[in-house]
Amino acid sequence: MENSKLHVAILSSPGMGHLIPVLNLGNRLLSHHNVDITILLPATNSSPAESKVLKPLTDRNQLNIIEIPPVDISSLVNPKTTIVTQLCIMMRAVLPGLRSTIAAMNPRPDVLIVDLFGTEALPVADEFDMPKYVYIASTAWFTALTTYCPVLDEKIEGQYVDQRTPLKIPGCKPVRPEDVVDPMLDRNDEQYREYLRLGIEFRLSDGILLNTWEDLEPISLKALRENGILRAVVKVPVYDIGPLRRPAEPAGSKSRLIEWLDVQPSESVIYISFGSGGTLSAQQINELAWGLEMSQQRFVWVVRPPTEGGADGSFFTVGNGSDGTLDYLPDGFLTRTHSVGLLIPQWGPQVEILSHQSIGGFLSHCGWNSTLESIASGIPMIAWPLYAEQRLNATMLTEELGVAVRPEVLPTKKVVGREEIEKMVRTLMQYTEGKAMRDRVKELKHSAEKALSNEGSSYKSMAVVLEDCQRRVQSHKKE
Numbered sequence: 001m002e003n004s005k006l007h008v009a010i011l012s013s014p015g016m017g018h019l020i021p022v023l024n025l026g027n028r029l030l031s032h033h034n035v036d037i038t039i040l041l042p043a044t045n046s047s048p049a050e051s052k053v054l055k056p057l058t059d060r061n062q063l064n065i066i067e068i069p070p071v072d073i074s075s076l077v078n079p080k081t082t083i084v085t086q087l088c089i090m091m092r093a094v095l096p097g098l099r100s101t102i103a104a105m106n107p108r109p110d111v112l113i114v115d116l117f118g119t120e121a122l123p124v125a126d127e128f129d130m131p132k133y134v135y136i137a138s139t140a141w142f143t144a145l146t147t148y149c150p151v152l153d154e155k156i157e158g159q160y161v162d163q164r165t166p167l168k169i170p171g172c173k174p175v176r177p178e179d180v181v182d183p184m185l186d187r188n189d190e191q192y193r194e195y196l197r198l199g200i201e202f203r204l205s206d207g208i209l210l211n212t213w214e215d216l217e218p219i220s221l222k223a224l225r226e227n228g229i230l231r232a233v234v235k236v237p238v239y240d241i242g243p244l245r246r247p248a249e250p251a252g253s254k255s256r257l258i259e260w261l262d263v264q265p266s267e268s269v270i271y272i273s274f275g276s277g278g279t280l281s282a283q284q285i286n287e288l289a290w291g292l293e294m295s296q297q298r299f300v301w302v303v304r305p306p307t308e309g310g311a312d313g314s315f316f317t318v319g320n321g322s323d324g325t326l327d328y329l330p331d332g333f334l335t336r337t338h339s340v341g342l343l344i345p346q347w348g349p350q351v352e353i354l355s356h357q358s359i360g361g362f363l364s365h366c367g368w369n370s371t372l373e374s375i376a377s378g379i380p381m382i383a384w385p386l387y388a389e390q391r392l393n394a395t396m397l398t399e400e401l402g403v404a405v406r407p408e409v410l411p412t413k414k415v416v417g418r419e420e421i422e423k424m425v426r427t428l429m430q431y432t433e434g435k436a437m438r439d440r441v442k443e444l445k446h447s448a449e450k451a452l453s454n455e456g457s458s459y460k461s462m463a464v465v466l467e468d469c470q471r472r473v474q475s476h477k478k479e
């Protein structure tokens with residue numbers, strides 16, 4: 001049977017942290033697997049900064065992006081509604097728009113892939129006779145926890161964070177109560193019910209695609225795939241197709257930042273950034289600035305104005321709410337550090353920065369995209385988890401992979417003091433412990449490259465997914 005070229009539509013939930021991995025998946029399918037791609041994106045009031053970030057990601061190739069008409073969810077949320085609940089409400093509200101968008105597409109896509117928050121769109125794919133997959137731009141460990149959470153919900157009484165022993169996930173490393181994902185922090189909150197629903201709805205798909213790779217997470221992947229308790233819960237095939245990340249932008253005219261990095265010694269600069277929306281309290285910014293200064297190491301820091309008690313960031317927009325002044329930094333900080341440090345307000349070209357040979361460490365909130373970008377550049381980390389599943393990621397990076405140090409207390413529970421910050425920065429950048437982490441992360445970088453190469457595990461998994469798609473498309477046509 002002659003296979004025709006597949007046309008895959010990928011539904012992204014709003015926010016840079018979701019859109020970036022979807023674009024990475026689209027780019028990968030387009031450039032390595034000869035597939036036509038349409039990205040379906042719910043329209044939001046994205047800020048000018050967001051368009052600036054998106055443009056180079058989409059210009060370079062033929063990714064077709066269709067915006068789904070905006071929806072007004074203001075009457076369904078209140079100031080206390082969490083980001084996760086808001087995302088779920090929004091993805092529910094766009095379903096009629098998604099349906100009419102697909103109906104109007106010519107040619108119609110053959111396959112629908114949705115991201116973590118798009119599982120309610122899986123039945124829409126059925127209406128159009130399309131095979132359907134879920135793309136979880138995170139770890140196999142997170143996926144195991146999410147699919148198993150409905151079972152934990154029946155087994156465990158009281159709040160997860162109050163448990164005295166780690167939560168057992170069959171076949172996987174147990175999850176410490178303090179490491180649970182944000183929606184599991186309070187079982188009475190609406191976002192917990194939404195999270196339980198996601199874990200159940202994955203099974204409505206024809207398969208789950210994960211932004212991870214075999215050699216990184218053999219244990220969790222095995223538990224998700226091989227016969228056993230977890231497999232019985234997951235039911236559908238699980239494919240490791242990562243690590244997908246954006247390539248560095250081709251150098252145009254050199255920015256001041258890159259010119260500055262060019263003249264720094266190799267692996268001498270630590271990069272600090274908290275993802276697309278992470279912010280710190282005023283007190284924590286003060287301690288971080290002092291800690292950096294005391295470490296006497298070179299740094300590039302993406303700075304954002306402080307927010308009190310709000311580390312969970314704005315997923316929908318970036319670059320908002322700042323007049324660009326840096327008066328929240330300690331007095332004289334800029335003058336005292338100007339020869340060793342560079343500050344970038346709001347948003348920096350992260351992949352270019354991490355790919356630069358003068359970068360030697362990354363203080364990161366451990367969002368999965370940032371983590372993969374760091375590994376792909378062979379950069380060890382200071383793990384500073386803030387929200388979502390980042391505590392799980394931080395634990396994996398420090399305890400399993402040995403490529404990161406982390407503060408003794410969770411940064412969301414207690415302010416991390418300047419002395420501890422100084423020590424972590426020096427450990428990463430100066431001491432033999434940091435050197436050992438750098439060596440290990442470089443091994444991971446090579447294993448990631450191998451997984452994506454034409455004979456690699458992730459390349460092959462993606463090929464299997466596409467064969468499965470072709471088979472399903474052909475059998476739908478026959479019916």
Ligand code: UDP
Nearest residue numbers: 017275276277302347348350367368369370
């Ligand atoms: N990012 C960037 N510049 C910044 C901050 C973030 O390019 O100043 C990108 C980063 O490279 C990554 C994404 O935004 O691809 C953030 O995703 P991640 O999963 O790390 O964190 P989230 O934003 O979802 O918390």
